[in-house]
Amino acid sequence: MIAVLWEMIFRGTDTTALLTEWAMAELVLNPETQKRAQAELDQVVGRERSVRDEDIQKLLYVQAVVKETLRMHPPGPLLSWARLSTEDVVIAGGLCVPAGTTAMVNMWSITHDPQIWESPNEFRPERFIGAEGGKNVDVRGNDLRLAPFGSGRRVCPGKSLGLATVNLWVAKLLHHFQWVPSAEHPVDLSEVLKLSCEMAYPLHSVPLVRVPCTKSSI
Numbered sequence: 001m002i003a004v005l006w007e008m009i010f011r012g013t014d015t016t017a018l019l020t021e022w023a024m025a026e027l028v029l030n031p032e033t034q035k036r037a038q039a040e041l042d043q044v045v046g047r048e049r050s051v052r053d054e055d056i057q058k059l060l061y062v063q064a065v066v067k068e069t070l071r072m073h074p075p076g077p078l079l080s081w082a083r084l085s086t087e088d089v090v091i092a093g094g095l096c097v098p099a100g101t102t103a104m105v106n107m108w109s110i111t112h113d114p115q116i117w118e119s120p121n122e123f124r125p126e127r128f129i130g131a132e133g134g135k136n137v138d139v140r141g142n143d144l145r146l147a148p149f150g151s152g153r154r155v156c157p158g159k160s161l162g163l164a165t166v167n168l169w170v171a172k173l174l175h176h177f178q179w180v181p182s183a184e185h186p187v188d189l190s191e192v193l194k195l196s197c198e199m200a201y202p203l204h205s206v207p208l209v210r211v212p213c214t215k216s217s218i
């Protein structure tokens with residue numbers, strides 16, 4: 001039991017916190033995207049109450065913001081770092097990976113590949129909105145163009161919890177506040193790879209109240 005709880009804290013804490021931080025950083029840099037997400041929140045939730053779990057399924061644009069953040073800033077860019085092939089495997093192009101090879105999957109490189117993603121360095125949640133010609137990509141490991149939780153037997157067991165948490169946090173942060181740049185510490189998207197991919201310079205931003213927080217909204 002201790003080992004299971006340790007794994008949940010060890011693997012589930014920084015990933016969810018960092019993904020939220022990256023999403024908010026992109027939203028500070030892209031005020032039009034932030035406004036669109038807030039307009040969706042006003043339409044679905046209104047301003048009389050706070051966002052609830054059950055609202056998330058209707059917040060398609062907020063979900064697209066989180067997906068686009070997973071694409072641009074996957075917290076685990078190399079998935080579980082190293083894997084060992086247990087048998088000879090022939091992959092596309094006839095290349096043989098012999099048994100005993102240590103291999104890494106560079107998910108960051110896949111999610112920034114211009115052959116897969118148009119203008120990969122632009123933050124565009126619309127690319128995931130079907131009604132606007134976007135791709136309906138499942139990020140939970142069934143589509144290798146965007147598998148930020150890995151795929152297969154060692155896929156992240158916390159993927160649904162992680163997604164639900166970040167969708168709710170981002171929705172709540174956007175619902176209650178408008179986020180504007182800090183004059184002293186402008187947003188810098190430089191990355192540093194530690195256990196997960198972090199912002200080299202943590203996000204500073206100024207929150208302006210949109211919907212005041214009440215006890216019931218927390």
Ligand code: HEM
Nearest residue numbers: 008011012015016076079080148149150151154156158162
């Ligand atoms: C947005 C949040 C999260 C992201 C982006 C993320 C990402 C990942 C990635 C990329 C892997 C490696 C998968 C592979 O190598 O194929 C992984 C493994 C793992 N994750 Fe997550 N994760 C998140 C949240 C969580 C949460 C909330 C938990 C637990 C409550 C969790 C628990 C684990 C565990 C235990 C493993 C190791 C699985 C294994 O080796 O078999 N993760 N995660």
